[in-house]
Every structure is written in C-alpha cells, then in structure tokens.
Amino acid sequence: MMIDMKQLPTEELVYGSLACAGCGGLIALRLALKALGKNTVIVTTACCLMAVTTFYPQLAFEIPCVTSVFAGTAAVISGVVTGLKRKGVQGVNVVGFAGDGGTVDIGLQALSGAMERGEKFVWICYDNEAYMNTGIQRSGSTPVGALTTTTPGGKKAMWENRPKKDMLSIVMAHGIPYAATASIAYPKDYMEKICKAAAAPGPAYIQVLAPCPTGWGYDADQTVEVARLAVQTGMWILAEYDRGEFRLTHRPSKLKPVGEYLLKQGRFSRLGIEGGKAIQADVDIQWKVYR
Amino acid sequence: MKATSQDFIPHMRCPLRTMNTGSWRSQRPVIEPGQCNRCLLCWIFCPEGAIRKNPEGLIVDLEYCKGCGICAHECRKGAITMVEDEGVL
C-alpha cells in the first residue's frame, strides 16, 4: 500500500481548527484524513482535537463528525458502523480519533469491547502522552520521568514513575487484524499504515506519536523534530502487527543517545543524569530484543 | 425570535468558520521561490494545511497560518524564513 507523497489530495478535510500553533495532534489528524479521503466519518471524543474542531462557532471538519463522551467512543463507533451498515451505506471509513487518555485510560473498556466484537473501524490514538486538553495531567501513557501537573516533581521528586501502558500488546491480545505505531515525523510510513488499517477486515489500531509544544515544553517549530528524535533515539518504535505478524517498519542502524530527545523538552528537565541513564538503560534492553 | 421544540438541536452542518486563526500569529513564513525545490515537506508538515500547492509556487494562506515555524524548520533548502508579523492581514 504505497503512498506517493506528491500525489496526495490537495483538499483539506480539517481546516481552521483552534489548535495551538505547532500542534502535533493536528498534524496527525490532517495526515490521517489525507490518507483516508472524503469517504470518512470521524468519531471523536473529549480531547484537544475535539475541542478545537467541534466547538461552535468554529466547526473545522469537511466530513461528518460525531462527538462522543469520553468513556464511550469505541461503543459509539460500534453503533455508527452497525447503523451505517443497516442503512446500506457502503465503503465508508469509520474512524475513531482520540488522545492517549481516551484510549489507554478512560476509553479502554469500550475500545476493548469494540475490538472483541470485531467491527470494522480504525482507531487512531494520537499520543501526546498526557491529558493535554485539561491542562497537561498525566495519563497511563505518560513516560517515566515526565513532569505533568499531576506529577509535578516538587520536593518529593514526584515526576512520572510508571512506564507507558503497552497498548500494542493489549490490542494484539484482542486478535485484531492490524495494529501499528507511527510518528508524525515519518508521514509516508504513517499514512501507509493508515491505509492498511482502513483496508483491514476488522478493528485496526494506530498509535501515532504527536508531540505537544505546550505540554512537553519546547518551541512550536520543533514539533516534527521532536517526533523524529523520539524514533531516532529508540524511545518510540515504528512497528506494525499485520495479521498477527510483528515487524519493525523502521530500523535505525544506530540509535542516537536518548539525551538528544530528553534534553529538548522541558517536561524532562528534573530528570538529571541518573534519570537519563536509567531511561537509556531501558531503551538499550528493549532494543536488544528488537535486534 | 420565537423558538420551537424543533429549533436548537445540537447538530450542525460543517464546516463553519467564523474566526481567522491567522490573527493569532506573531511571525509568518516567507517562502523564497528561487530556493524552493518543491519537495512539499512544508506542505506535508504544516499542522493547519495553510500552505497551498499553487503551480506558480507554494503560497501561505495567511488567514489561517498561526506562524508555528515548523515549515521553516523542516525545509531542507533553507527556502523559508520566519519574519515578524502581527497576524494582521
């Protein structure tokens, strides 16, 4: 499923949103819709992207959009998929677009149910690694070492101390036909995965790293660079499960030291040398397995 | 206006754009056509989709460009410079 970047449609299916300048999530959304095309219904939920696209008087979508309550997104999707089928509407992509909170935490039960039922839909989790819409609180996807407003560091050095929830394993345990991780810095890889997801004969899941300048503490023009460094340092993998077979879709021949990624972001500013070393050690162990 | 029970149902035709978000910015991109090789990376990475692929060259939609600077940062030819701009069209 090859994408020719020069032949992508010109039409913008989301335009005029109220997102922050340099929003990684918006890049994720815009590129996903370029890959999916106009024959798409998007179901979104409490998250930055819903707040900036569906709030009167600025409605940014050129395609039908259904907003859902936070915990029920995938169940709403099940209803939409089933309902459209009943109405004889064919060949429409039904896409869920949610942040990490709405996927790995509050949205997980409904997502699990929808995957277990096996309905045909694409779930895109744009992962900015915290509850950004409500002001940068930690989520189950916040990485170790990150400062958020609910892991604020302080005198007790209370930054995030729990690893990211391994969503790829969770979704694959449901036996879905396709799942992948992506980064907005690798748009061709991301959009090809979106196409594969849309073609899968059942639930498909994509988790795309979408840096947030506001929440991660870097200048807005660095969003793509940060998303690139995450992959180049091995802190974020580009991988897919296709009909049960796992493979990395990108294998850097040499990984950059994690410091290049961590030092760019204010949210890791309390980590210190020891913290950085611990993270490097974790990445090294993980990549031994991949190699 | 006299309302009925059939008015004010919260589903609405979209898109609806009443705000030009370009007014937010404090800088804007200037694309130098002589240096641009039309690789389209700026077009791909613009979060807003505010860069237009016109045949004459890449044009920025200043009504919606928020001046994030990603295009300038990602351009491999150095063809884009960010200049100060108050978001006034």
Add this chain to the structure above:
Amino acid sequence: MGERRFFNGNHALAHAVRLAGPEVVAAYPITPQTAIIEKLAEFIADDQLDADFIKVESEHSALCACFGAACAGCRVFTATCSQGLVYMCEMLPYVSSNRFPVVMAVANRSLAAPWTMWCDHQDSISMRDHGWIQLYVEDAQEALDTCLQAYRLAEDPEVLTPVMVCLDGFTLSHTDEMVDLPAPEEVGRFLPPYSPRHAINLSEPATFSIGTPPDCYMEYKYSQQLAMEAALSKIPQVAGEFEKCFHRHHGGLVKEYHCADADLILVTMGSVTGTARFVAENLRSKGKRAGVLKVRSFRPFPIREIASALQNARGVGVLDRDCSFGNQGALGTEVKSALFESGSRPQVINFIAGLSGRDIRPVDLEKMFTALEEAVARPGSASPVNFIGLRCE
C-alpha cells in the same frame, strides 16, 4: 388479527419491540431485565426481527452504541435498570439533548447499597432530571402497549425526546398475565417507519453533538423543555390514537379512579396502582369516598392534570417507591408542587413504601387511607413523610 398470549412483562415488552422494528438493539444484561434482551436476541436469531444486536460490554456502552446507531439514522432500543441505569447516567442527557428518540425499558430495581434485586423506583426517579420522558406502567399489557406508544411519541417531530418505559421489576417483569398481542399489520397502521430528522450524510457533512460557549447553550435546553411541554399534549394524543387502533387505554398522563367525588385520594405509580384500586373499591363499598390517581407520565410531570384530579380531595396520600434523601419522595414533592400552583390545600402525606420489593399489601394501603382520614380530621397533625412497614421505630 392479534392473539391472546400468556406473557410476563418482560416478554410482553420484548414482543412490542419486535413489532416496533428497531434496526439496532444494544443492551447489557441486568436482573430483572434480562429476559427482554434474551427474547430480542431470540427474535433476531429466528428472523422474527430484522435487527442487529450489538454485544456491548457495559450499559454505558449500550447507550453509546444506541447513540451511534441513532446518528446513522436507525430506530434503536435498549433496556436496563438499577446499577446499569445509573452507570449509563452520563449518556442519558447526551442522548436526550441530542434529541434522539431512543426507547429504553427500565425494569425498575432498587439501587445498592444494600445490594438488592427487587423493585422500587429509585433508579429511574433519580434520573428524572436528564431529559427523558418517563412513563410508568401498571401491568404487562400496558408495558407492551406503552412501548409501541413510546416510539410514536419519541419520534414525533415536535417531541424528538427519548422515552423510558418503566415496569416494576419482578412484580411485572416476571409475572405472567393474559396479554393481547397485536399483529404486525395492526402495528404498522399505528407506528409509521422512522424518518430521522438528523442522520449522517456524506454529501452534507454535519458535526453531531457540537460544543457551545456560554452565550449559546441555554437555547438548546429551552428547546428540550419546549419538547417536554409538547409531550404533555402528545402523550394523551398518542394514547387516544392507540385506543382507536387497539381498543385499549391505560390512561394518558394520568388515570383517575373515582377522583372526582373522593375525599381521600392515594397517588400511585406502577403496579401498586392495581392493589390501591382494590382497596379503594372496598372502602367505597363501606361508604368511604376513596379514590386513586395513577401517575403514568412522571416526565413530563402533568401538573395541571394532577391538580385537577385532586382539586376536591381533602386528604391526599402520595405513595413513593423511592426517597430523595434529605427531603422526601420525589412524587410527593412534585405532587405538592402541583397542588401549590393550583391553590388547593388538602392534607398531604407522603408515604415511602415498597422499597426494594418489600410487599405493599392491601392492609398497608388501608392504613394509608386511615392515616389520611386522621389527617383530615385533625389538620396539621400528620407527619408529612412516613416510611411504611419498617421493622424499627
């Protein structure tokens, strides 16, 4: 031609749903509603109902799935009660304020704690502010008939408000009665196919369930209130249309039993109404002027009809199978509000009884009428709220 069958309330209601023909059913099991969804699954599996059954993993997801299917333009159905109803609570205002005509059966069951399976109205009553029409039925026939009326009512363009059809758990859900089951063609004459006002349309994209800032929100709420006001006339209208087709009438917003000449009136909801009429009839045969007012529509609350029915009474007892802790029974509070607005000032006693299926026997109802008599004889002497049949003081 219809047929006479022996059904419990759950099955009667399931048959009504079959006849109404929703396209999507999304429901999660909870005692004592389970037989409704089991029967519907059976109908679907046996080609008696052409619908999709979404095997949701929770009640919250059940109503979310109904919402999604309604966005796609489908007629839908779900059922729940008790913990399930309060679990899906978040979605109740979401569905009602998005003006989708979902019909939901509630097999009324008490709320934990203590853990319980049996009937009272705390579950649906505690959800009364969330913009759903609530109709309370008193027998299996009414459950069936009201479910059919509910679709017609909910889908009326002036209403577009979801409906809860409330039937007492176990007392009605699990008790068999002779029921008239209409034939499909008869139902077809009463209930037209669903024509959605809003549905996903790729050539005319819309955002469903938009957000609004403060200066735009209240108008949507006002519209919901107007829809409820419209329902106040539509509910009796639909009941009347139903009577023309099926020759059965269970009341519109209320149903009066000898209220016009009654000194003492008991106001009831649900299955206890039948027992109350039995007791009232006995009292009348002894020369006491007793009456019963059944409240069928709790939302919208029929202030005028209630005030009118109670206008000649000197003593009014309101029987609540619920309690709004910190005040009193919800029905009691709202009946008093209706009386206040009308200017009537009977003696009013709120009786809290039958919580979690505790039996309300004829002797209990007789005691209520006696208490009303005493209240009328010595105005101001009665305690305004009485918990009936407690094992303690």
